[in-house]
Amino acid sequence: MKVTFLGTGTSQGVPVIGCSCEVCRSVDYRDKRLRVSVHLQVDGKSIIIDSGPDFRQQVLRERIKTLDALVFTHEHKDHTAGLDDIRAYNFSQNKDIPIFGEQRVLDQLQREFAYIFADYKYPGIPRVELNPIQNEPFKVEGVPFTPIRVLHYKLPVLGFRVGDFTYITDANHINHEEKEKIKGSKVIVLNALRKEPHISHFSLHEAVDLLEELQPEQAYLTHISHLLGQHREVEPQLPDFIHLAYDGLQIEV
Template sequence: MKVTFLGTGTSQGVPVIGCDCEVCRSVDYRDKRLRVSVHLQVNGKSIIIDSGPDFRQQVLRERIKTLDALVFTHEHKDHTAGLDDIRAYNFTQNKDMPLFAEQRVLDQLQREFAYIFADFKYPGIPKVELNPISTAPFKVEGVPFIPIRVDHYKLPILGFRVGDFTYITDANKISKEEKQKIRGSKVVVLNALRKEPHISHFSLQEAVNLLEELQPERAYLTHISHLLGQHREVELELPDFIRLAYDGLQLEL
């Protein structure tokens, strides 16, 4: 499996519009964060988890010429807003794009992208195939996915385990039962928004505490805001097995 971090930023991205903090002014490429998304290449398949507002820019940057499916963690716009740009893949691959998400999320997509699902379909609109999922294991183009239920404040959303790789974003609570699904993963990706507590995201220390409890071989933090601090400084504070993810980072499992 090859994992590429397409985006590692929070809903506003980094730098933030109008902000003059040291992170937003940083010239370190690792402090430039598009909205959160990840690309998986596994068993010959190309799969992306979440298509946020920066989707087009991300797939062009990484030269992702084929895409077999999109999987969604939840319905917030920083995870779904780029859906329209799958049109290019519809054209080059000559097939509908499979979308995998909970029914609630698929319903939201149908409201926000109503033109895709209208009775009269304007030429050139995205073509999709809806695949409802739940907390039961499922397969994406033959690739096994294990959903992990996590809480994003009061919104239940999904993380995913694919083989030895677990990806969780936008969480601030994970039950004991769901942690069992994560245990044994070689690589765990977890959100860490900032150092101060937040109502719907893990803080840096909360994320570190959880990862020390789970003890994967390697761990990476994502969904990072400009309030966390500069990449090079924050990494010095972390345990050796935990690193900050950054846009374009690639992992081989």
């Protein structure tokens, strides 16, 4: 499996509009963070988890020519707002794009992108195939996915395990039963918003503690805000097996 981090930023991205902190002024490319998303190339399939507002820019940057499916963790706009841009793949592949999400997430998409699902189809709109999922294993174009139930404050969100790779974003609590599904993953991606505690995201300290409990071979932190600090300063402070992800980072699992 090849994993590409399309975006590793929080809902505002980094730099933040109007901010002049040292992170937002940084010229280090690793401190430039688009909204969070990840691309999986596995078993010959091209699968993206979440299509935020920067979706078009991300897939152009990574030259992603095909899209076999789109999987959603939850319904917040920084994870869904780019759905309209999949129509380029409709045109090039001449097929509807399967999208996967919990029923309430699909319902939200149908409200926010009502024109996609209207009885009268305006020419050129995105074409999708809805696939409701629950907190039980499912397949995306033949690729097995195991959902991981996490909480984003009080909102239930899904992370996903694909083989030896587990991806979790927008979480601040994972119960014992769900942790058992993660254990044994060689690579874990986990959100770490900032150093200070937050109501709906793991802090850096909380994320590191959880990863030390789960003990993957390698771990990467994502959904990072400008309040975490500069990449070059934070990375050396982490345990050897934990790294800050950055936009464009590619790993093999």
